[in-house]
Amino acid sequence: MENINEILSLDSKENTSNFSKGDILQREGENCSKAFFVKKGLIRSYTIDNKGKEHVFMFAPEKWVIADIESQEFNQPAKLFIDCVEASEVIILDRRLLFKSDLNIDQLKNNVNLLSRRVAVLQRRVIMLMSASAKDRYELFLETYPKIPNRVPQRMIASYLGITPQALSTLRGEIARKK
Amino acid sequence: MENINEILSLDSKENTSNFSKGDILQREGENCSKAFFVKKGLIRSYTIDNKGKEHVFMFAPEKWVIADIESQEFNQPAKLFIDCVEASEVIILDRRLLFKSDLNIDQLKNNVNLLSRRVAVLQRRVIMLMSASAKDRYELFLETYPKIPNRVPQRMIASYLGITPQALSTLRGEIARKK
DNA sequence: GTGATTTGTTAATCTACATGAATGCATAGG
DNA sequence: CCTATGCATTCATGTAGATTAACAAATCAC
CATH class of the missing domain: 2.60.120.10 (Jelly Rolls)
Structure with missing residues (x-):
C-alpha cells in the first residue's frame, strides 16, 4: 500500500x-x-x-x-x-471511504492498484510459506521489512515467520556464527 | 473472483x-x-x-x-x-482490459470488489498456512474447492497443501479409518 | 494389447522445528 | 532501591511430516 x-x-x-x-x-x-x-x-x-x-x-x-x-x-x-x-x-x-463511496475514476483506479499490490505481496507470502525453510522465510522478512527488525521483539518476528521464538533464536545464532 | x-x-x-x-x-x-x-x-x-x-x-x-x-x-x-x-x-x-483501461465507475468498483475478495481469500490462506496442521489444511481445501477433489490428482492436492503425496496419503488413510 | 511410465499407497528412517524447562537480562512497579 | 514479570537464549527431548524405497494400480505410448 x-x-x-x-x-x-x-x-x-x-x-x-x-x-x-x-x-x-x-x-x-x-x-x-x-x-x-x-x-x-x-x-x-x-x-x-x-x-x-x-x-x-x-x-x-x-x-x-x-x-x-x-x-x-x-x-x-x-x-x-x-x-x-x-x-x-x-x-x-x-x-x-476507501472502497465504497462515490470516488472518482482516478481514485478507484488507485484503489485497484493498491489492492493489486496487496494481492501480489500475499501471493509471494503464500508461496514462501509453502516452499521455504524457516531460514529462507527469515531472510525474506528482512527484505520485506528492512527497517524494523530492531524495533520488533523477537517473539513477534518468530510469530510472523510461523516458528517459535526458540527456533528463531537458534537460527539467528547460526547466521551470526557463519559471519 | x-x-x-x-x-x-x-x-x-x-x-x-x-x-x-x-x-x-x-x-x-x-x-x-x-x-x-x-x-x-x-x-x-x-x-x-x-x-x-x-x-x-x-x-x-x-x-x-x-x-x-x-x-x-x-x-x-x-x-x-x-x-x-x-x-x-x-x-x-x-x-x-480487466484493470487498466477506460472502464466506467461501476466496472472499477466491481474490480475493487473482485480484488478485495481475492485479498480476503489469500489472508485466510496465509493464516491457515501459519497456524494449521496438514489435516486442518486438507479440510479447508475440501471446503474451498468442494467440487474438485475427485478431479485433481492427489499429488497436486498435496502440493497445494504444502506436504508430500505420501503424507497426504497417510492422512487420508487416517481420516477414512476413523469414519 | 503390451510394455513403459506415472500414480497412489505403505512402511522405515531421518530431520526441522516444537515443546518444556532452566538461566541470565532487562524492564516495570512499588 | 528491590522484587516481579517478561524476554531472549540454550539445551534435552518429542513429533509432524520429509525422504527413501518398494510395490500395486492406473494411465499412456505405440
Whole structure:
C-alpha cells in the first residue's frame, strides 16, 4: 500500500489519533469497518488460535495501511487483533471511504492498484510459506521489512515467520556464527 | 473472483480457446499480461522451486479467473506456470482490459470488489498456512474447492497443501479409518 | 494389447522445528 | 532501591511430516 497520496488527502477529513505502546485498535469479534494508516510508529495485526497462540499476520510501519480485509469483505466480525508495537500516530479511515463511496475514476483506479499490490505481496507470502525453510522465510522478512527488525521483539518476528521464538533464536545464532 | 457478469460480457470481444489436458498456458519467465477465465474444465497455477519441486498456488475450476498478479503488478516476468488439469475452454483476457483501461465507475468498483475478495481469500490462506496442521489444511481445501477433489490428482492436492503425496496419503488413510 | 511410465499407497528412517524447562537480562512497579 | 514479570537464549527431548524405497494400480505410448 505504497501509493498514499490519496489517503493523505483525506487526512483533514479524518481523525488522527495517538496511541501508546500496547494499545489495542481492534479486537477479534468486533465489528470492523475501519482501516488504519500509520503516520508514525508501528502497528501489527494478528490472530489468536484456539490454543491461545498468537500468529502475526503483518506489520505496518510508517506509511502502511492495515485492515482486516477478509472479515470486512465477508461481512464477518473481525478475525484479527490490531495493536501498537510502538507508540503510534494513526489516521483512522472508514473502509467505506476507501472502497465504497462515490470516488472518482482516478481514485478507484488507485484503489485497484493498491489492492493489486496487496494481492501480489500475499501471493509471494503464500508461496514462501509453502516452499521455504524457516531460514529462507527469515531472510525474506528482512527484505520485506528492512527497517524494523530492531524495533520488533523477537517473539513477534518468530510469530510472523510461523516458528517459535526458540527456533528463531537458534537460527539467528547460526547466521551470526557463519559471519 | 465470483462475480463474473462483467467478465462474461467481454466474451464476445475476446477469444475463447480450447486446450487439452496438460497444455501449458503460461510458463515461468514469460511476459504475462494475460488473465484466464475458465468457462469449462480446470486449470491451476504453480511455481517450481530451485530444487525442481512444484508448489500449486491455486486451482481454477469453472467460472474462476486465474492470473499471475504478483508478476504483473511488479512488471516482472511470470513466476507462475499455468496449465490445464483437464481439457478446458478458456477465455483469455488481457489484464489491461480487466484493470487498466477506460472502464466506467461501476466496472472499477466491481474490480475493487473482485480484488478485495481475492485479498480476503489469500489472508485466510496465509493464516491457515501459519497456524494449521496438514489435516486442518486438507479440510479447508475440501471446503474451498468442494467440487474438485475427485478431479485433481492427489499429488497436486498435496502440493497445494504444502506436504508430500505420501503424507497426504497417510492422512487420508487416517481420516477414512476413523469414519 | 503390451510394455513403459506415472500414480497412489505403505512402511522405515531421518530431520526441522516444537515443546518444556532452566538461566541470565532487562524492564516495570512499588 | 528491590522484587516481579517478561524476554531472549540454550539445551534435552518429542513429533509432524520429509525422504527413501518398494510395490500395486492406473494411465499412456505405440
